[in-house]
Amino acid sequence: MSDTDKRPSVLIVDDVPANIRVLAESLRDGHDIRVAARGVDALDLARRLPPDIILLDVVMPDMDGYEVCRRLKADPATAGIPIIFVTAKFAPEDEAYGLSLGAVDYIAKPASPAVVRARVKNHLELRAAREELARQNAALTEAAKLREDVDRIMRHDLKAPLTGIIGLPPLILDEGNLSDTQAMFVRLIEESGLKMLSMINQSLDLFKMERGTYALRPEPMDAAAVVRRLFAEAAGVAGDKHNVLTLTVAGSPDDGKTPAMLTAERLLFHTMLANCLKNALEASPENGVVTVALRPGDPAEIAVTNQGVVPADMRERFFAKYATSGKMDGTGLGTYSTRLIAEAHGGGVRMETSDATGTTTVTILLPQGECARGETL
Template sequence: MMQFRKEAILIVDDQTTFRQALKSILSELGFTGIEQASSGREALVIMKKQAIDCVISDWNMPGMDGLELLQWVRTNPGTETIPFMLLTANASRSSIDAALTHGVNDYLIKPFTMQRFTQRILRLLQGKGVVAPRPSPKLSQPVLGLTNLDQEERKSSVLIVDDAKDNIEIAASILEDDYQIQVALSGQKALEIVHGKQVPDLILLDVMMPEMDGYEVCRRLKADELTQNIPVIFMTSKDQPDDVAQGLELGAVDYVVKPVHPTILRARVRSHLRLFKAMRHLNNQSQSLAENARLREEVENINKHDLKNPLSAVLQATERLLVDPDMSDKQKEITQLAADAAHAALEQIDRTLDLLRMETGSYLLEPVIFDLGAMLLRIGKETQLAFSDAVEIKQTNDGQANYMAWGDEGLSNSILSNLLRNAAEAAPSGSQILCHLSLANEQLSITIHNQGAVPVAIRAHFFDKYVTAGKANGTGVGTYTSKLYAEAQNGSLQMQTDDEVGTTLTLTLPVCKQVN
């Protein structure tokens, strides 16, 4: 027999047939509360009128698209923790990163199978209430994202537990204008309430009660995973230090002495609710980071598989060409450069998970010795071949016997490929790109200079993620990853630019002391 599910799911897509197809799948899974919207704006109207437990939205829609809808959901009080799945045919890294930055829970690439959609939506809903993505806070907002706490406090509920009705009425009259009030005349009733539908955000608990006193109630609350984080404030006429200490040791956050003073009670309740909400927001953000990391790693693994197959085919083709006796030396040189570039691309694909680990602070460098001079020479030739009609790449050095570096060869290869390609794209047609390699103070240094200037609008944010200018298909991650890769090897990457002189990028990496 089918088990019906109570979650309210909102499907947002401008194509009626696609919405109906998703609705049919969800209905077969037992979902009955399915709402539909043909646009982001229509979705907003629905979400303002009724509670929604999950949003499944297409990205590309006229008017308000799926990403804009996601931004609204994550910044609107009351909807910020709703699980959100984006559906799109765009699998580019910049799109995925943008969705993750704004707090998407899951990201499904079209076309997808019914089985894959079923697995993802069920997994998403199983995690509901655990993962609560939040966008990165704006500079003008507090770190913990507390701008809407006053509104949240007014929606908070306070459970007052006391065996004396008069005491409950006094406390309730002080707090009822600001909070939703629940009451219990015994410890047992209080425990029933906290396990009911409306879990209180804070408990005011009398100590002296028959059958089950406040200490025992508090002990049981703190022993239960479902209730252990609810702040408890004791209300009692027992104000001796030992009594206060006993309550605090059991996990209470504060003590209010009877008869309660209205101003003090309001201040204590407000203070602890703010702290409780702040900690919950912080915990949600931490869990969001972990979930985003999981989602990004899953997407990266899919992309690695999809990209490595055609590159492997290119490598096999170049290997066959290189052993062809009819190939001229020049043709073999060009083919070898193509093979080297394909190898480097495969290496960069494998590095995508390293980038994620660097961003989350979990990357571990395993340095090796490699020839930075030979690497620069090879990548310079590859870039020259790709831009042979546009620029000339000229390489010089300070005359050292060798330029052996101590770091990660793959990361360094990626840095130089990015920097030289960017320089070639930015340089005026017919100009030179000057590369100079030198050794000083146990550091290898490469300067790459081109005659183009970085636009004024992005100079201060040149190494920031997604910053780009003048490139139709630019993602704005090349310089960002290059700087991250350099610093991961205990090196550095700096930029200087001038409208008259041009732009110089300086990369430094540690030298291998055993050789130099």
């Protein structure tokens, strides 16, 4: 007989033979019946041959049903067996006490066979459903752990071949005897290797942030200088769409030299702003304006605005993992990593988009404490 064909077993515990006969006759069809006339015998039988469900009397000599229930629930080997009290003690306080011990139901004596069958059927189905859910959760947990292990191994293993990709180009260039075109290709190989290494490192950092294990290393830094450098790197993309890039500090146009100091981890801050600027340029229409506004205070605010509108299907999941819309090569990790980085700094992010004004602003909030004074962010 397969496990799926196995008849559920019922342990009936009562010191009155007539009561046992009534319950046994009610459940004989479709169930394997076991009986015990004393509490101590019920404990021994439940531990040796765990039943699928127990029908338990309360008033018994030597050990009452409440004590039997308490001991069964205290034993990990029997704690998961559903227990239904079948008793004449049916005052509300009796029922409440029995349920507080871990019983799943109460049936009043004299027990109706139809009620007994229905209650037993319901609780056996509930137990089967809980066990199946536990199996599914265990399988999902194991699958998630396996995926994380594979991802972590791949990230670490990818670094080994990158050592050669990054380390050999300078040696080749030092040897000389290359044409200008060959030298350009070698530099491209080195640059691509460095970008890949940066992506792997960032991926590892995000992995730690997701699990709350990332060790933040904040330091004073010039946010305006970071934005100016990002503008220079994005000039080609902005030029293709005839976009204008503007920076303001504390509400005033950037003069190209005034610092805007804040405390953050330098590389993470650069990555976070680069993601925001990239998304803003992609969303900006032709001849649009993309603005980065650095605002002093605690928390400091960094607002990135473009003249595009976030699609309706993206607004509720804008900062969610893998959320993307209308991008053939989009990973959906840009805004997600922005949120993780801001939260790693103890801050947060928000997005505001308006069909009326045709603009979208992503605002990053970074707590500063003693750092926020004057033109310091």
